[in-house]
Amino acid sequence: MRQHRFHGRIESSGRECTWPGCREAGEFRAPGGRPSGFDGPGDYRWFCLDHVRQFNSGYDYFDGMDSEEILRAQSPLHGWETQTRAFRPDAGLDSSPRWADFSDPLEAITARARAHAKRRQADLRPENARFSPNERRALEVLGLDAEVDRKTLRLRYTRLLRQYHPDHNGGDHGHAARLQGVVEAYQLLRKAPAFA
Numbered sequence: 001m002r003q004h005r006f007h008g009r010i011e012s013s014g015r016e017c018t019w020p021g022c023r024e025a026g027e028f029r030a031p032g033g034r035p036s037g038f039d040g041p042g043d044y045r046w047f048c049l050d051h052v053r054q055f056n057s058g059y060d061y062f063d064g065m066d067s068e069e070i071l072r073a074q075s076p077l078h079g080w081e082t083q084t085r086a087f088r089p090d091a092g093l094d095s096s097p098r099w100a101d102f103s104d105p106l107e108a109i110t111a112r113a114r115a116h117a118k119r120r121q122a123d124l125r126p127e128n129a130r131f132s133p134n135e136r137r138a139l140e141v142l143g144l145d146a147e148v149d150r151k152t153l154r155l156r157y158t159r160l161l162r163q164y165h166p167d168h169n170g171g172d173h174g175h176a177a178r179l180q181g182v183v184e185a186y187q188l189l190r191k192a193p194a195f196a
Helices: 049-058 067-074 105-124 126-130 133-142 150-164 176-190
Strands: 028-031 044-047
Touching (some): 044 049, 133 150, 133 176
C-alpha cells in the first residue's frame, strides 16, 4: 500500500469529483446524504482535494441535533451506555442466562431449564387460561397475577407510571426502558378479551 502526502486520499479509477462543474479526480471521501447506521455505512460523496477542503470547512456533524443529543454525542461513553444482553438486570428466560450469576455454566443451563418448566406448568393452570402467553408476560411486567380485574390493572398501571415517569422523578430518564415496558404491557392488556 502506497502512502500519500494527504491522509484519506484514495486513488480513483475514473471517479470524478462530485462538486458541480469539477472535472478533477474524486479521491477524498466525505459524508453523503444518508448517514451510517444499523443498515450499513451510509452514502459517500467523492471530492478532489480543493473541494473536500471546502466541504469540510462548512461541515457540521451536530447539525439537526438538540443540545441534549450533542452532549450525549460528545460524551466519552457515547455508544457504551447499553449493557450486554446477558448482563442486564432484566435478563430472563427468553434471552441468554446471566453468566455472572453462576460459577458453573451447567448451573446456568439448569436454572434456565427449571424456569422454562415452571413457566410451562403455569401455562397449564386453569386461572391462566384467561390470558395468552403474551398477555401473561405483560402481567409479569406489571407484577400482577392471573386473578387481576380491570380496576386493579388500571391502579397498578397508574402507580407504575408515577414511579417511573421522569416528571415524577425530577427529570431522571434512567427508568425509560422500564417505563416503556410498562406502557406496552398495559396497552396489550387493556385490549385483552379477559377484560371484555
